[in-house]
Amino acid sequence: MNYIVFDLEWNQSNTGKEEEVNSLPFEIIEIGAVKLNSERVKISEYHQLIKPQVYHELHHITQKLIHVQKEELEKGSSFVHAASEFLDWCGEDYIFCSWGPLDLVELQRNMKYYGMPPLNDRPIAFYDVQKLFSIAYEDRKSRRSLEYAIDFLNIEKDIPFHRAISDAYYTAKIFATIEEQVLSNVSYDTFVVPENKKKEIFAVFDNYAKYISREFHDKTEITADREIMSSKCYLCHRNLKKKVKWFTPNGKHYYCVAYCDKHGFMKFKIRIKKSENSELYVVKTMKYISQEEAEAIKVKKEHTKEIRKIKKQQKIQNKDSDY
Ligand SMILES: [Zn+2]
Numbered sequence: 001m002n003y004i005v006f007d008l009e010w011n012q013s014n015t016g017k018e019e020e021v022n023s024l025p026f027e028i029i030e031i032g033a034v035k036l037n038s039e040r041v042k043i044s045e046y047h048q049l050i051k052p053q054v055y056h057e058l059h060h061i062t063q064k065l066i067h068v069q070k071e072e073l074e075k076g077s078s079f080v081h082a083a084s085e086f087l088d089w090c091g092e093d094y095i096f097c098s099w100g101p102l103d104l105v106e107l108q109r110n111m112k113y114y115g116m117p118p119l120n121d122r123p124i125a126f127y128d129v130q131k132l133f134s135i136a137y138e139d140r141k142s143r144r145s146l147e148y149a150i151d152f153l154n155i156e157k158d159i160p161f162h163r164a165i166s167d168a169y170y171t172a173k174i175f176a177t178i179e180e181q182v183l184s185n186v187s188y189d190t191f192v193v194p195e196n197k198k199k200e201i202f203a204v205f206d207n208y209a210k211y212i213s214r215e216f217h218d219k220t221e222i223t224a225d226r227e228i229m230s231s232k233c234y235l236c237h238r239n240l241k242k243k244v245k246w247f248t249p250n251g252k253h254y255y256c257v258a259y260c261d262k263h264g265f266m267k268f269k270i271r272i273k274k275s276e277n278s279e280l281y282v283v284k285t286m287k288y289i290s291q292e293e294a295e296a297i298k299v300k301k302e303h304t305k306e307i308r309k310i311k312k313q314q315k316i317q318n319k320d321s322d323y
Helices: 060-066 068-074 080-089 102-113 130-136 146-152 164-177 180-184 219-225 289-322
Strands: 003-012 026-036 042-049 094-098 123-128 187-189 201-204 207-210 241-248 251-261 264-274 280-290
Touching: 003 080, 003 102, 003 164, 026 080, 026 164, 042 080, 042 164, 080 102, 080 201, 094 102, 094 164, 102 187, 123 289, 130 146, 130 180, 146 164, 164 280, 207 241, 219 264, 219 280, 241 289, 251 289, 264 289, 280 289
Parallel strands: 003 094, 094 123
Antiparallel strands: 003 026, 026 042, 123 187, 201 207, 207 280, 241 251, 251 264, 264 280
């Protein structure tokens, strides 16, 4: 399998002059990519400038950032031509890699805008190299700039940043340094949410598991789904007894803690997200935690309850004072 390390540059509405097109807030104006073989050695490069068709003025930030002139872009190819050429160049057996999760979303959104067939009919597995960098060298949570990572790894800065091809080139250099075992941390792009149960994602990683659901119309439908609200051990697949029942501090994230005799405490987290079609879907993560962490979640739940109680009392008081 090859790795397609790619980077896009995009333009946006220049406030006041051109109206923003809702279905295309960011118009891709450059594609740069590096193809690595299974040993993560560079075997090919792709670069294309794209002639703007929606936003003709270059946004001041874009202009400052990427040093591309309008005249240069006018000579570029159409998006549909460039994207088809790029996808042909990618070949058959590959996985996308990019610095952060945004490029893959914008690629699909631009393709959709021009009526191109979707890249996939379900979430796409890809490598977020910015995340891999954090897992390999930092704390898993921090997200650094590309240049920071290049400096951190003492990689020679032999070409300027912020052009699609150079950023792809540097991202590929960083990606090549990531230890093999860290590559189990694949990400999923959810521009296309599973349309049915069959296409749902269930992935097990080094120390947690992730489930991406099909679409739902509303929250009630989600919280009524027995499987989503279940607390199964992702290693031995048994239904576990909940030690802290589901609660939500904010209506978006839900937590619960269960206990497996064999594997210990397990934390479940549900995040309700909005899909591109304005429906809802669920990302549920399952992770083994220490007893201390389990206690901390219990405290969090009690805290949530307290706050709710206080708010309720305030409401009653406000009502009373209305009379
Ligand atoms: Zn278990």
